[in-house]
Amino acid sequence: MPGYTTAEIHNLALLGHAGAGKTLLAEALLHAAGAIPAMGSIERGTTVCDFEPEEQAHGHSLSPAVASCDWKGRHVNLVDTPGYPDFLPRAYAVLPAVETAVVVVDAERGIELGTRRAMEKAAELALPRVLVVNRIDQAGPEALAALVEALREAFGREVLPINLPARDGGVVDCFFSPGGEAAFHSVEAAHTEIVDQVVEMDEDLMALYLEQGEVRPEQLHEPFEAALREGHLIPLLFTSAATGAGIRELLDAIVELFPNPLEGNPRPFRRGAAPFHASHDPDDHVLAHVFRVTTDPFVGRLGIFRIHQGTVRPDSQLYVDDGRKPFRVGHLLRIQGKTQTEVDAGIPGDLCALAKIEELHYNAVLHDAPEDGGVCMVPVALPEPMQGLAVEPAKKGDDEKLTRALAALAAEDPSFRYERSPSTHETIIRGIGELHLRVILERMRSRHHLEVETRPPRIAYRETVRAAAEGHHRHKKQTGGAGQFGEVFLRIEPLERGAGFEFVNQVVGGAIPSQFIPAVEKGVRQAMEEGALAGYPIQDVRVIVHDGKHHPVDSKEVAFVTAGKKAFLDAFAKARPVLLEPLVEVEVTAPEAHVGDITGNLSGRRGRIQGTESLPGGLVVVRAEAPLAEMADYASWLKSATGGHGSYTMSFSRYEPAPPEVQKAVVAERRAAETA
Structure with missing residues (x-):
């Protein structure tokens, strides 16, 4: 068994904008706790968490990385996450595995897009949030004071410092034992503010505080945890990973103030429609979830998972999701960046890994009881890839x-x-x-x-008709032996958009024997799949077969397949065919200053603005419909136009007839490709 209990584990994710210093902060924490002999360098590619070749080449984290250390008898699991907007879903995906979201802010650059998004996502998941202002050695007292006020303005007055930068480059405590002189703000005033905020969680403690004027630090632990869980408090700490300022104080805060797995807000599991929470009992049956999967060149697929209840040991028999065949745990691993160390047990709250289990995938549930096969982790809502x-x-x-x-x-x-x-x-x-x-x-x-x-991918156009028309084809083929004969009369009619396809048999008197009607439908469906205008599938049509002829000897299925296909093409050409283009619903979120550019650009893409909505923090949502064909480079345009502060979602809406000029260009392109 590990040398710690569930109550002695602290799991936290380092979130924030790219370049805020999350990876070096993780290095500083690991070094201060004695987990690594020296801090690595991003420039030299020697950090614990940025070990993948692509990360070292780009100089930025691209995937979450797990590392751990021990401090004052507690075990701390860190998950360093990427901050580039393109990789934020990877960061959000790990949040169900931790109790605390630590959002890192660059002291010089202040609040950035990644800061806001991380705070919003953590709040959405009811995760306790902590703000860490890093690189305080790069900003003066006035800039730091202004940043504190900006953070409180952006994220609420519940943002309160538990330490402050000192004039000598270190930090001074405002919570446990306030004393010393800060570079800005009064330490005593900061202490009073945070104690006032915390005691509001406990009426008896508040009465005692009002009577005595002070309470002991140990009396504040439980209400502090409650304030974190309920978002009533967002602690603010100051560090410099480069100089080491505030690093030990941050470790102290992690083990003394941040929630352990028994104290945090757990992510729910679901059995059918009923949500439930894990027990965190080490003697219960195993329940765990995979929050990170990597492909290691030496060990194959590696799944990193959070244990929610039960104990996992080598030789345990585990199931994946609703799989009926269990696998045996061969090697139970602890992860330190790219290093894997075997352990003899994993307890509730811990982060472990398994190798060479190909069934593992993101959000997979691991369990040791067949009756838990229907259990799933309630997923985190992630942005759809566009x-x-x-x-x-x-x-x-x-x-x-x-x-x-x-x-x-x-x-x-x-x-x-x-x-x-x-x-x-x-x-x-x-x-x-x-x-x-x-x-x-x-x-x-x-x-x-x-x-x-x-x-660039081709646009999935469709084809349809705007009028009814008759079609006919006689297929007659005579060879040296038996011939082929089939004749079909049919009519096509337009259906409502999205209705699909209807096939109606109105043949009477055996003009086409019943055994050949499926062959006619097969020929029609072949023509619809291949398209007739520009080679795209045909939809929203009704086909009515009403007459035909057959031969007692030469009529065969193949003859009626051909006759049905060509009769359909004959009718389609007369029925005012039209090309349909896919429309998408677009929802753009950006600072208010960019709304004019966004609406103008969408209109220039043949978009129709549906409305706008103001959000807190000076953001505006623009909703529109636009042709998918016009949105190919929208991500790049939006990133450039808003300086990376805009985001959007896009989902299919419906098909509509393309304008004549678009149809003409698509048809011409198709015909040119056929003759090339």
């Missing part, structure tokens, strides 16, 4: 290799998708942004030794 690329192997014969690589990459990245489009016959990968997809392609090359060619 940026798309069509990919194909650069080398012929690598299609299977591409499929394996994409499956491995999707297993470890909850914000990456891939699909095979049946209408455009392309393999399409989707990510959060351009950088996200570029990193995916880099990993495809470095890990899977696969080169691919890319291009």
